Amino acid sequence: MTLHAELELTRGTFTVSAVLDVPAGTVLAVLGPNGSGKSTVLSCLAGLLEPSSGMVTLGGRTLTRSPRLHVPPHARGVGLLAQDAMLFPHLSVVDNVAFAPRSRGASRAASREIAGRWLSEVDAAELAERKPAQLSGGQAQRVAIARALAGEPELLLLDEPLAALDVDAAPAIRGLLRRVLRGAERRATVLVTHDPLDALALADQVVVFAEGRVVERGPAREVLAAPRTPFTARIAGLNLVTGTAVDTGLRTPAGQLISGIPAPDVLAGEPAVAVFQPGAVAVYPAGTPTAGSPRNTVAAVVATLEPHGPVVRLRTMDGAGWAEGVAADLTPASVAELGLEPGTPIRLSVKAAAVAIHPA
Template identity: 65%
Template structure:
């Protein structure tokens, strides 16, 4: 089923304007900060929010003219929202029964889907007897039992603990790959979910699409601040020039241009926290580094086996950088919030890409301070 949706909706002062397309069997990850319009988009696709300017076409069939129960759309939210008075089997059978299936047929279908999500042994339990991971498996079976042509997943793993989430992620991957005709739209804040489950990624900001493309590309070479933060990378906005990126204050950040980067056009420089070295402000910086700037330590946070240092600066590209240091290095340098430092970024680790879309780095739709970094 090919999906093509043009969504226009207004909620109070918020306006959503998104165009979304997907081929049969594809999974589209929708990413964005809180309030970007992700849940509003899903509500429009499901028919829970009606807008006369919205068109949702699924394999040529116009869904926007149909009530939600006739759209063949399945929805899975963060919370399972199972009916507490029904056992698991009857929860899953509810959709087929509502669609006109006989009781026996609906229960047989429910048992098949419960087996598919590895929850067959839970059929006779009530929702109150389930763990969070078990309840979400049942909710997934219920969403799939109606054989939806469009499946909407709204942060399906966000409420699960660290032990249940990987198993549910693996289950979703298996279920989504076994149906090559269904289109799935996944809303998530987790880059691992997007990378593991989605073919393409769409980044929303203020109700507009600001970045889209293959998931791997969006997260490995982000062109917007939010995507960079999500991927755990630093991003500096400016203009592509020979040798790297010219920031708003006139500084040159040396780096390597991507193939599609055009000279003197809006661009972003992207680099990992591991590419940032930190030295005492008045200390000697070894070698002759080209990307050097002064900053102040803003925060120190445990980040797995390393300490993630974040900077602030009154001006220039060094404000808002993230750098990963070993605990020993932090101790040796006596670093703490407020410590003046010099940061050095390895030029060969800086990739310069076109901003998305053209002019975004200085555009009004996604406020940011040109020349500042995000991670």
Template identity: 45%
Template sequence: MDDRDRRAVAGRKAAPAAEAVAAVGAAVTAEAVDEGLDARLVVERGAFRLDVRLRVAPGEVVALLGPNGAGKTTALRALAGLTGLTGGRLLLDGAALDGLPPEARPVGVVFQDYLLFPHLSALDNVAFGPRCQGVSKARARARAAEWLLRLGLADHAGTKPRRLSGGQAQRVALARALATRPRLLLLDEPLAALDARTRLEVRAQLRRHLAEFEAVAVLVTHDPLDAMVLADRLVVVEDGRVVQEGAPSDIARHPRSDYIARLVGLNLYRGESDGHVVRLDAGPSLTTTEVLTGPVFVAFPPSAVTLHRDRPTGTSARNLWRCEVAGLETHRDQIRADLSGELPLAADLTTAAAAELDLHPGAEVWAAVKATQTHAYPV
């Protein structure tokens, strides 16, 4: 989103915007309908088609998660009114937003790189939104001061954006979005511009502020940790469609696509189960502790894999495959081995273990996994 997007969302035409927002509120009151977001976002651009259904209750934080090009940003722009819908519908608190310009929507946006006005102080950046809604200068500045105080930035009210730290700029951007009293808060990769150390602190602060937000919040990110920490529910989008949604813990335990499995750090396979044995689509069989029949997924973490240069004897592992090291990389404080062969998989081991095994690309190894460390669940 660029500077024009920022101005469009904040509101360029104060009077029409205020009238439109009031009309939306009146419609909601008159119809006495359910609150929250009820949307089906259909956007077609050339060969790409986005078709995403979103239902979000007030007070709920939903994260749109997916790889680059999945359609997350397109969905966010459609919610903000910056991209028109090809089809579907967009209801907020029972009122249709379809066709309303960005400045007429009760929507606040926190942009990826914040897009603060460089010539305005933190206070005036926050007051900009209310001013565009027709609020007097004095009242807008008073509301802005209140939000800066709530976000711990009262001492920086007169500071220009260039003199703010990354974390401070992020909180000013959040205050600016909240000062318009939105019924829908959109956050576009809100932590992406921060360094790792600042990100940890700001993530915790943002989670606290989102927990206090009483309306609908939709977060767009490709970072699984941001999504897991900040959101109550995840909606995973791939190639313009929803492939899985649910609580973070459920998705982490039951991934249903290779992208999600990689995201949460699991080896994932699909196959046909008959009792404890699963015949994988990839070829070999795998033994699990669950007793299932029919199509299943089987998952296990890379840490569950043990590697041996020679075929092990006397091991209690029920699953054993001959593999070849395709690549090695540092993963946190361990070495992650990318293995090809009978069953492609990832294995984590210590640096000392990798050195003792003399692992290198092309090295032949045996990979073993105990049945008790696998998890099978129906497709």
């Protein structure tokens, strides 16, 4: 069922405003920093909150038309999966899953049959007679997925479903969700997440919220490959500098020029962003000349040094204009050779060919 939502909700001085379209059989990922409005939107779709104005339709059926119509949560045909599995502690696994079809009017026998089928689908059939207290975090989330799907929801809402899992369990559950979501031709799915891997692995489209409104939207890979906001750049592991487009790159608010390669849709004089990989940033001791002829050089100060896979990710603090908050990936040997630690003054350089300029 296709989801269409036009929502506006004011809570105190904070207003959330969004238009969302999720075709049947697709997954929309909702990204954004804490407090940006993601959970508010999810609560409106679930029927837990009523928007100040707007409407929500699912497969042609109107769920909300503020202020006169508001279908309650239990009558919406919506399934919700949160980071906490929230299983009923007094029921066995199979009865937890059977609760969903049972609440829709199915007989006890039919409900348990449906539950068994979904437990097999999520590779948890052997857990059927256990109680929730006997399950690991990954096992409990498998059961929660089965329970959410056993109710045959027309809309599935996923609220950070992998956030509470350890690093060993999360990849398996991500793969499981990908399999069961791709097999749903009629169901629309909305996924709230902070993890770009979830968006890339599970979602067809992405919207990014900031301060209650959508600031980026598009195919997941395109949004994360060419971010237009600092938040999206950060979760995608990229550096982003804001400014105004010029013919040869970007002019920062402080007047500095960052040379780069403009995208085809960049217009000189319009707001734009410069995006580049941490691996493209070269680091030198302060006061030493840079190698070659990089177009973009700037002074900075080391803020943090943290392991990042096989490299060390350096992030800067006080810098001359665009250097503040820039990340650079270095080998451990380079960090030792340069004697880097928090507070060390350095110089950064980035080749123009490594910088992409996009409209903001």
